[in-house]
Amino acid sequence: MAFDINEFLPYRMVRLANAMSEAFSEVYEQAGLTIPQWRVLVHLAQHPGATAKQLCDLASMDKSTVSRAIKQLQQQGMLVAQQSEADKRATEMTLTEQGTVLYETLTPEALVWESKLLSELNPDEKQALLATMKKLEGRFLL
Numbered sequence: 091m092a093f094d095i096n097e098f099l100p101y102r103m104v105r106l107a108n109a110m111s112e113a114f115s116e117v118y119e120q121a122g123l124t125i126p127q128w129r130v131l132v133h134l135a136q137h138p139g140a141t142a143k144q145l146c147d148l149a150s151m152d153k154s155t156v157s158r159a160i161k162q163l164q165q166q167g168m169l170v171a172q173q174s175e176a177d178k179r180a181t182e183m184t185l186t187e188q189g190t191v192l193y194e195t196l197t198p199e200a201l202v203w204e205s206k207l208l209s210e211l212n213p214d215e216k217q218a219l220l221a222t223m224k225k226l227e228g229r230f231l232l
Contacts, residue, residue, distance in 0.1 A: 126159035
């Protein structure tokens with residue numbers, strides 16, 4: 091059996107994820123955000139007070155990428171960082187009012203984008219896709 095990279099599932103999934111990410115970027119790029127900034131913004135909206143380490147885990151990004159995104163969002167007035175009351179070594183981040191407004195503005199657009207993407211599938215295909223993804227994620231993600 092010959093190996094065909096174009097039929098190799100991990101390769102195909104990465105290609106698809108990259109293509110979707112590139113197409114989806116139209117939603118948050120209009121606000122001047124990068125992929126890491128978008129992910130940090132969304133995770134902070136859903137996990138206020140998260141630390142940089144927690145954001146790395148939540149967004150599946152490395153520490154330097156998250157640190158840069160945090161710094162840039164701080165400079166744009168989207169988030170504030172403060173020392174944790176519980177652990178003086180940790181810094182907790184929260185969105186500012188401006189960051190929250192941006193999140194609330196972009197989220198409906200993200201959901202519309204996702205809905206258009208999923209409209210390519212019939213209900214059975216959508217259900218099968220989501221079930222398959224959940225099964226594979228269960229193998230690799232905690």
